[in-house]
Amino acid sequence: MTHYICKGGCGGTLPDIGICEGDGCANQYEMMEECECTDGSHGMEEVVETRDSNGVILQEGDSVQLIKDLDVKGSSINLKRGKVVKKIRLIGDTENVEFKEGKTTMVLKTCYVKKV
Ligand SMILES: [Zn+2]
Ligand SMILES: [Zn+2]
Missing domain, CATH: 2.30.30 (SH3 type barrels.)
Incomplete structure (x- = not known):
């Protein structure tokens, strides 16, 4: 299904074409871009998972x-x-x-x- 995404950093998505309304987003008030992905990744780079020796996912700021x-x-x-x-x-x-x-x-x- 075609949907529309904002690439300004707000992560906004819309089912129909429209403008980004994300406050403070780099693309606020700009047209969203068409996307046809089916997995919800919107063609963005896959998030890298960093895991410790036990396979536990590490996050920024962890000890x-x-x-x-x-x-x-x-x-x-x-x-x-x-x-x-x-x-x-x-x-x-x-x-x-x-x-x-x-x-x-x-x-x-x-x-x-x-x-x-
Ligand atoms: Zn946006
Ligand atoms: Zn998408």
């Missing part, structure tokens, strides 16, 4: 615990098993997340962490 001692490449930093890392950031990668240690941004392999 995770290391299940392994990790040496950080190119630094003297050693992350100990059991350390809890707060406020991870998703980077659109299924196997890596970022976090900040002091002022340094580091990448963590999700196979070495579990959500807490």
Whole structure:
């Protein structure tokens, strides 16, 4: 079924052609675009699911615990098993997340962490 979607970031959809009425949307008051998708994805990029070592989906801002001692490449930093890392950031990668240690941004392999 043809439907109409807004690509301005508000996620708006309409069954019939119309304008976006999303407050603050980049495309507010602009015509919605025609879409023929049947799965509700509207042809947008698939959402990347980042999972921890147990297969639990990780979300932006989650806290995770290391299940392994990790040496950080190119630094003297050693992350100990059991350390809890707060406020991870998703980077659109299924196997890596970022976090900040002091002022340094580091990448963590999700196979070495579990959500807490
Ligand atoms: Zn919109
Ligand atoms: Zn669609």
